[in-house]
Amino acid sequence: MMIEINYFINVLIGGLVVGFIYALTALGITIIYGILQIPDFSHGNRYMLGAYAGFLAASIAGNMLEISYIAAILAAVAVSALVGVLSYLLVYRRLLDAPHITSFIAAIGLLMLLEGFALAVFGPRYQHIHTPFDYMVLVGALRISAQRLVILLSSIATIAFLFYFLKRTITGIALEAVAQSPIGARLVGINTDKITLIAFAIAGALAGFAAALIAPITLVYPIMGAELNLKAFVICVVGGLGNIPGAIAGGLVLGIVESIYGGYFDIRWKNLVAFGILVAILILKPEGLFGKKERRA
Amino acid sequence: MLLEVKDLHVAYGSYEVLRGVNLEIDYGEIVSIIGSNGAGKSTLFRTISGFIKPKSGSIRFDGEEIAGKSPEEIVTIGITHCPEGRFLFPDLSVYKNLLLGYFTNRRDKDGFKKRLEYVFEIFPVLRERINQRAGTMSGGEQQMLAIARALMPKPKLLLLDEPSFGLSPKLSWSVFEVLKEIKNDTAVLVSEQNASLSLKVSDRAYVIELGEIRLSGKADEVMANPEVKKAYLGI
Numbered sequence: 001m002m003i004e005i006n007y008f009i010n011v012l013i014g015g016l017v018v019g020f021i022y023a024l025t026a027l028g029i030t031i032i033y034g035i036l037q038i039p040d041f042s043h044g045n046r047y048m049l050g051a052y053a054g055f056l057a058a059s060i061a062g063n064m065l066e067i068s069y070i071a072a073i074l075a076a077v078a079v080s081a082l083v084g085v086l087s088y089l090l091v092y093r094r095l096l097d098a099p100h101i102t103s104f105i106a107a108i109g110l111l112m113l114l115e116g117f118a119l120a121v122f123g124p125r126y127q128h129i130h131t132p133f134d135y136m137v138l139v140g141a142l143r144i145s146a147q148r149l150v151i152l153l154s155s156i157a158t159i160a161f162l163f164y165f166l167k168r169t170i171t172g173i174a175l176e177a178v179a180q181s182p183i184g185a186r187l188v189g190i191n192t193d194k195i196t197l198i199a200f201a202i203a204g205a206l207a208g209f210a211a212a213l214i215a216p217i218t219l220v221y222p223i224m225g226a227e228l229n230l231k232a233f234v235i236c237v238v239g240g241l242g243n244i245p246g247a248i249a250g251g252l253v254l255g256i257v258e259s260i261y262g263g264y265f266d267i268r269w270k271n272l273v274a275f276g277i278l279v280a281i282l283i284l285k286p287e288g289l290f291g292k293k294e295r296r297a
Numbered sequence: 298m299l300l301e302v303k304d305l306h307v308a309y310g311s312y313e314v315l316r317g318v319n320l321e322i323d324y325g326e327i328v329s330i331i332g333s334n335g336a337g338k339s340t341l342f343r344t345i346s347g348f349i350k351p352k353s354g355s356i357r358f359d360g361e362e363i364a365g366k367s368p369e370e371i372v373t374i375g376i377t378h379c380p381e382g383r384f385l386f387p388d389l390s391v392y393k394n395l396l397l398g399y400f401t402n403r404r405d406k407d408g409f410k411k412r413l414e415y416v417f418e419i420f421p422v423l424r425e426r427i428n429q430r431a432g433t434m435s436g437g438e439q440q441m442l443a444i445a446r447a448l449m450p451k452p453k454l455l456l457l458d459e460p461s462f463g464l465s466p467k468l469s470w471s472v473f474e475v476l477k478e479i480k481n482d483t484a485v486l487v488s489e490q491n492a493s494l495s496l497k498v499s500d501r502a503y504v505i506e507l508g509e510i511r512l513s514g515k516a517d518e519v520m521a522n523p524e525v526k527k528a529y530l531g532i
């Protein structure tokens with residue numbers, strides 16, 4: 001009995017860990033969608049490039065795991081944020097007046113381009129980022145991997161910080177204002193271009209952080225971004241595109257469903273069941289779990 | 298002069314909507330611009346507030362040429378625009394809408410509190426609604442919030458586009474009454490299709506037809522003009 005409960009809790013924690021990674025990535029997509037109404041399909045590759053940046057930084061930083069892992073996190077966050085900013089400046093900004101489908105196609109093009117870049121530079125091999133938290137800790141009667149605890153705590157802290165930023169700082173409030181009414185934002189003197197740039201930087205930074213957190217567990221490889229991207233998109237649509245609590249809830253739900261299914265049933269059916277549930281939610285509630293009717297001017 | 302518009306030409310593509318508009322506003326004035334549907338009032342406002350670049354002509358504000366500047370620059374210089382359709386932030390509270398109204402002066406915390414108090418005195422109902430989401434308020438309350446938001450940065454000039462749209466005559470009148478209270482700090486250019494209320498509080502008025510100023514003068518003179526009476530006052 002005790003063992004069963006412990007197993008269940010471990011499965012649950014595994015689900016939360018993956019769920020928070022999904023949530024952090026989906027948040028970026030939903031923030032960008034809120035501002036520009038672009039489904040930014042290249043987002044997953046900010047995550048992937050961040051992971052590679054982390055891998056490189058860790059290799060350069062040397063053998064002290066504490067130092068090399070911190071270097072990996074910082075590099076991943078910085079590079080992913082930079083890739084976000086550049087994809088706005090070089091691609092999306094030039095398409096602001098074009099039909100949305102153009103940005104949509106451009107996003108897919110950017111996805112392929114960045115993935116091709118990673119494959120050309122790093123090859124298809126799996127790379128490893130080592131973590132200093134490679135041990136088990138006892139929490140009560142539970143043995144939990146320290147890295148998983150680190151992922152849980154730092155994801156929660158990051159999301160709390162994001163909420164503080166959006167709800168309490170003037171720049172964050174301006175970001176929400178641009179999402180709700182770009183014209184209203186310009187009427188009060190907000191530079192919407194600058195806010196959009198900040199949104200891309202935040203979205204990228206969140207993806208890079210997620211990548212550096214999970215890479216010690218799942219490794220680093222070129223199509224890791226595309227794999228996550230698909231899930232993050234489904235999460236965003238289920239949570240209501242542009243809806244921030246929806247992205248978090250959607251990510252956690254998918255992570256937990258996947259993990260419970262994989263923990264108790266045939267793991268090969270994991271995606272089928274998880275996506276089946278997501279599609280079912282969409283059919284029953286097309287505007288997403290937390291979706292609202294479009295109202296934007 | 299606070300605002301001097303000279304020979305302003307504005308076009309959407311090849312279709313010229315403003316064809317040489319001349320207009321002036323002095324400090325402390327309320328000026329009405331009257332014109333029927335499609336005359337070009339909103340286009341004039343959007344051009345002054347920087348949303349549309351003029352084809353030619355000059356807009357001088359406080360002695361400085363401002364034609365072609367961005368909306369952010371225009372707000373910073375001291376002109377705010379309360380447009381048709383309001384463009385509030387529907388999911389943000391009344392408080393945050395007003396906070397964003399003060400965006401260009403955001404570092405001045407004390408100044409913000411003073412202005413907040415000022416707009417609450419003008420529109421007491423907003424104080425009661427301070428935590429309510431803007432989109433859930435009635436049309437009249439939203440109109441008041443839109444005007445209050447535009448007043449937050451203490452503009453020298455307020456461009457008020459059809460403030461009575463969708464409001465009852467009684468509510469419209471209370472909005473126009475407010476203009477008299479603020480005009481010493483903030484001059485007002487107000488547009489209306491149906492002008493009887495706005496002319497009563499205005500010092501001067503212009504009549505615009507098909508992108509050209511047809512008539513201008515003291516508000517009571519314009520109101521007395523037989524053609525104006527027939528076309529815009531419904532008398």
Ligand SMILES: Nc1ncnc2c1ncn2[C@@H]1O[C@H](COP(=O)(O)OP(=O)(O)OP(=O)(O)O)[C@@H](O)[C@H]1O
Nearest residue numbers: 309314332333334335336337338339340341381490
């Ligand atoms: N974005 C636009 N693109 C093309 N034409 C436009 C645009 N906005 C307005 N127009 C045209 O310009 C002319 C002037 O419009 P404007 O909105 O300035 O008039 P208005 O005086 O404000 O009218 P109303 O009283 O109906 O608000 C109209 O013929 C209108 O159809």
Ligand SMILES: [Mg+2]
Nearest residue numbers: 338339340381
């Ligand atoms: Mg108009």
